[in-house]
Amino acid sequence: MQTRARLDEATGEWVVDGQKVWTSLAHLSDWCFVVARTEPGSTRHQGLSFLLVPLRQDGVEVRPIEQLTSGSEFNEVFFTGARTAGDLVVGEPGNGWGVAMGLLGFERGVSTLGQTVGFARELETVVARARQNGSIDEPVIRDRLARLKTELSVIRSFALRSLALVEGGQDSAAGNGAGSIFKLAWANWHRTLGEVAMDVAGAEGLLARPTGGYDLDDHQRLFLFSRADTIYGGSDEVQKNILAERVLGLPREPKGS
The missing domain is CATH 1.20.140.10 (Butyryl-CoA Dehydrogenase, subunit A, domain 3)
Structure with a gap:
């Protein structure tokens, strides 16, 4: 888990940095979910949070992956300082793996x-x-x-x-x-x-x-x-x-x- 997110105390928003691959239909979607490491120093399945992140923002780049079918259903998604509201967490922060x-x-x-x-x-x-x-x-x-x-x-x-x-x-x-x-x-x-x-x-x-x-x-x-x-x-x-x-x-x- 290389994608990380930190809570910006000034705005109350999560700031996401990292990459997500094989994201189905990301090029057509307004939102995606991201499992990100939100507890520094945590390892393996601990310290992960399940965040809902809007894709229509400057901090998100979607790159379609060309497939043998001649289409691009799957995508790579890059997050560079992408933001989402602090309460857009499914479950409790740190329990995203479950x-x-x-x-x-x-x-x-x-x-x-x-x-x-x-x-x-x-x-x-x-x-x-x-x-x-x-x-x-x-x-x-x-x-x-x-x-x-x-x-x-x-x-x-x-x-x-x-x-x-x-x-x-x-x-x-x-x-x-x-x-x-x-x-x-x-x-x-x-x-x-x-x-x-x-x-x-x-x-x-x-x-x-x-x-x-x-x-x-x-x-x-x-x-x-x-x-x-x-x-x-x-x-x-x-x-x-x-x-x-x-x-x-x-x-x-x-x-x-």
């Missing part, structure tokens, strides 16, 4: 219920293309599409169950490994959807559209972007370690391995 872990658990789990709607629409477009070019008649393609549809129904049901548990007062977004299990399920499902989309496209999927430049169709973007699903929000390896160590009680992975 807030961040709760947020990640929610992001990996129940919050993706809405995302499954987009997944269903993407699957429908792949099925429509398979019908259009005849690849749906190939037994392997047809089986993989049917499997994707069934698995998506299971993922959505799991998300609805998790939401019901949260509404009932249980922290199913992060507790008992539910968030990690769900992240592994939907991330690998979406990556597989991208691979199947390319199999359905066939030779067409190997070339950019003949309109000049690097112009990709929706299924090519789906394939390329979905390669990141098993990395962002905590990689598959991280999720498996969480389940092994915190849920199953297995020994911690040796450092350096």
